[in-house]
Amino acid sequence: MxxxxxxxxxxxxxxxxxxxxxxxxxxxxxxxxxxxxxxxxxxxxxxNGTHALIGANKAALGFLERIGARASWVEPEPGGLPVLDMRDGRAFRLALSPFGWRDPALRPAGLSTAALLALARLALPLPDRAVGAAMAAHPEFLRGFLDPLVVAALNTPVAEASAHRLGAVLRRLGGPGATRLFVARQxxxxxxxxxxxxxxxxxxxxxxxxxxxxxxxxxxxxxxxxxxxxxxxxxxxxxxxxxxxxxxxxxxxxxxxxxxDGYAPIVNLHFDHASPGPVRFLGLLEALCQWVLVRPAGVSVTVSAGDDAAREDQATLAARAWAELRRAALAFGLAGDWPEAVPPCRVVKERRATPRHTPxxxxxxxxxxxxxxxxxxxxxxxxxxxxxxxxxxxxxxxxxxxxxxxxxxxxx
Ligand SMILES: Cc1cc2nc3c(=O)[nH]c(=O)nc-3n(C[C@H](O)[C@H](O)[C@H](O)COP(=O)(O)OP(=O)(O)OC[C@H]3O[C@@H](n4cnc5c(N)ncnc54)[C@H](O)[C@@H]3O)c2cc1C
Missing domain, CATH: 3.50.50.60 (FAD/NAD(P)-binding domain)
Known part of the structure; x- marks a missing residue:
C-alpha cells in the first residue's frame, strides 16, 4: 500500500x-x-519572503521540532518589538501580548478599555464584518496595533479583512508564550x-x-x-x-x-547588506516597509497585502524601502554601517501569496x-x-x- x-x-x-x-x-x-x-x-x-511564526503556532513549531529544526528559529526581539512610527519619528518598543501592556512603555498607542472591549468582541462569534469598520471608533489603536497585526496575519487590508479570521488568531493569543515571535536564523x-x-x-x-x-x-x-x-x-x-x-x-x-475568490500579494525586498549584529526584527508604521528582518547575510523587507507595491517598479521600491529601513536601523542603533546609497536589491513579488480573507x-x-x-x-x-x-x-x-x-x- x-x-x-x-x-x-x-x-x-x-x-x-x-x-x-x-x-x-x-x-x-x-x-x-x-x-x-x-x-x-x-x-x-x-x-522568497520573510516568514515569521509566533508561539501560538503550536503545529508549526511541533513540525519544526520533528524535523530537528526548532532550535534554528530564534526569537529576535524578546524585550518587545522595536517600532518606528514614520508619522512623527517616534521610536519605541511594543509588547505583542496584552499581558505585556501592564508596562506603560510597551503599550500600543490608543489603548483604552473601550478599544480592548471592541477587540475582545472580535473574538466572539458575532456576524462577520470588516475589521476596519468594527474598530472605526478606535482609530489610533487600529493604526498603531491592529492594522499591522491584521496585515501580517491575514495578508488583507483592515478595510476588507474578516473579523472572524482575526478572531481565530486573537483567541489563540492568550496562552503563555503565545505572542513570542520567531524567525529562521539563516x-x-x-x-x-x-x-x-x-x-x-x-x-x-x-x-x-x-x-x-x-x-x-x-x-x-x-x-x-x-x-x-x-x-x-x-x-x-x-x-x-x-x-x-x-x-x-x-x-x-x-x-x-x-x-x-481572490488572492493578495506579498512583496519582499532583499538587500545585499551585511550586518555584523544578531538577528533583528523591526516594525514600521505609516511606511512602505512593514517589517524589516536583519540577518548577518542581508536585510529583508516585507510588504504584505502589497497590491500597490506589486505594481510599482523595482528601483523605486528599493529606494523608498532603503531610506525607511535605514532610518529605523539608525533610530534603534543597529550594529554596522547604514549608508545612504541603496545596496543591490532583489525584489520578489508573490502575486498569489495567500487568499484574501474577507468577511x-x-x-x-x-x-x-x-x-x-x-x-x-x-x-x-x-x-x-x-x-x-x-x-x-x-x-x-x-x-x-x-x-x-x-x-x-x-x-x-
Ligand atoms: C512572501 C510570503 C510570506 C509569507 N509569510 C508568512 C509568515 O510570515 N508566516 C506564515 O505562517 N505564513 C506566511 N506565508 C504563508 C505561507 O507561506 C503559506 O501559508 C504556506 O507556505 C502554504 O503552504 P502549502 O503547502 O499549503 O501551499 P504551497 O506552498 O503553495 O505548496 C504547494 C506545492 O504544490 C506544488 N504543485 C502545484 N501544482 C502541482 C502539481 N500539479 N503537481 C505537483 N506539484 C504541484 C507547488 O509547486 C508547491 O510546491 C507567506 C507566504 C508568502 C508567499
Whole structure:
C-alpha cells in the first residue's frame, strides 16, 4: 500500500512526514525542482519572503521540532518589538501580548478599555464584518496595533479583512508564550526545507521532483490513477493520495472544488547588506516597509497585502524601502554601517501569496473529495488564516484521512 502526496509545500511535507511516521510507504511528487512552495529558498539561497511564526503556532513549531529544526528559529526581539512610527519619528518598543501592556512603555498607542472591549468582541462569534469598520471608533489603536497585526496575519487590508479570521488568531493569543515571535536564523532553505527533506529521507519517503500532476483519473468515486503526463501511476486498492497543491491548481484538477475568490500579494525586498549584529526584527508604521528582518547575510523587507507595491517598479521600491529601513536601523542603533546609497536589491513579488480573507462564509472543501483522496493546503482551513500553521494542520489532517481510507480498503 502506497500513499502518494502531491505538492511539496509545507502542507505536503507535513502530510508526508506524518504518514511516514505511521509506517506507510510514501511517495512525494513535486512539480518544481525544489520543495517549500510558497515558503521556499530561491536558487541563490534568498528566502522568497520573510516568514515569521509566533508561539501560538503550536503545529508549526511541533513540525519544526520533528524535523530537528526548532532550535534554528530564534526569537529576535524578546524585550518587545522595536517600532518606528514614520508619522512623527517616534521610536519605541511594543509588547505583542496584552499581558505585556501592564508596562506603560510597551503599550500600543490608543489603548483604552473601550478599544480592548471592541477587540475582545472580535473574538466572539458575532456576524462577520470588516475589521476596519468594527474598530472605526478606535482609530489610533487600529493604526498603531491592529492594522499591522491584521496585515501580517491575514495578508488583507483592515478595510476588507474578516473579523472572524482575526478572531481565530486573537483567541489563540492568550496562552503563555503565545505572542513570542520567531524567525529562521539563516533562512527557509537551511532552517526548514532542507531539514524537512532530510527527515523524510530518513523516514523512507521517495521524493520525486519536476513531476507535475496533469490529471486525476477518476473512476467510481475514487482516484484510479495519477497522470503525470507520460508517467501515470495506477492506484491499487488500498493506495491513497493527498492533494497538497495551491487552491487554483487543486480546482483545475477537481473543478467542483470550492476555493477562495481572490488572492493578495506579498512583496519582499532583499538587500545585499551585511550586518555584523544578531538577528533583528523591526516594525514600521505609516511606511512602505512593514517589517524589516536583519540577518548577518542581508536585510529583508516585507510588504504584505502589497497590491500597490506589486505594481510599482523595482528601483523605486528599493529606494523608498532603503531610506525607511535605514532610518529605523539608525533610530534603534543597529550594529554596522547604514549608508545612504541603496545596496543591490532583489525584489520578489508573490502575486498569489495567500487568499484574501474577507468577511463572509469561507470555502469549505471536503477533507476527502474522493474515497481515496485527501485534500491539504493552507487554504483548506475555514477558521485560521492561510499560514504555515494552517498548512501543517491541514497536512496532518489529510494524512489521517488518507491513512484511514487506505486502512479501510485493506480490510477484508
Ligand atoms: C512572501 C510570503 C510570506 C509569507 N509569510 C508568512 C509568515 O510570515 N508566516 C506564515 O505562517 N505564513 C506566511 N506565508 C504563508 C505561507 O507561506 C503559506 O501559508 C504556506 O507556505 C502554504 O503552504 P502549502 O503547502 O499549503 O501551499 P504551497 O506552498 O503553495 O505548496 C504547494 C506545492 O504544490 C506544488 N504543485 C502545484 N501544482 C502541482 C502539481 N500539479 N503537481 C505537483 N506539484 C504541484 C507547488 O509547486 C508547491 O510546491 C507567506 C507566504 C508568502 C508567499
Amino acid at each position: 502506497t500513499i502518494h502526496v502531491v505538492g511539496a509545500g509545507v502542507a505536503g511535507l507535513a502530510a508526508a512526514l506524518a504518514l511516514a511516521g505511521q509506517g506507510h510507504a510514501v511517495v512525494l511528487h513535486e512539480s518544481t525542482t525544489q520543495a517549500g512552495g510558497r515558503c521556499r529558498a530561491l536558487p541563490d539561497g534568498t528566502d 533562512g527557509l532553505g537551511p532552517d526548514l526545507v532542507a531539514p524537512a527533506l532530510a527527515a523524510l529521507e530518513r523516514g523512507g519517503v521517495a521524493l520525486r521532483f519536476g513531476v507535475r500532476l496533469r490529471r486525476l483519473v477518476l473512476a467510481s468515486g475514487r482516484v484510479a490513477a495519477l497522470d503525470f503526463g507520460g508517467d501515470a501511476i495506477t492506484l491499487r486498492p488500498g493506495d491513497a493520495a493527498v492533494l497538497a497543491t495551491p487552491p487554483w491548481e487543486s480546482q483545475r484538477l477537481l473543478p467542483h472544488l470550492p476555493v477562495p 463572509g462564509p469561507p470555502p469549505r472543501p471536503p477533507l476527502l473529495p474522493m474515497a481515496n483522496l485527501a485534500l491539504a493546503g493552507d487554504w483548506t482551513d475555514p477558521v485560521l488564516p492561510a499560514t504555515i500553521e494552517a498548512a501543517v494542520l491541514s497536512g496532518e489532517a489529510a494524512a489521517r484521512g488518507a491513512a484511514k481510507t487506505a486502512a479501510g480498503a485493506a480490510r477484508p
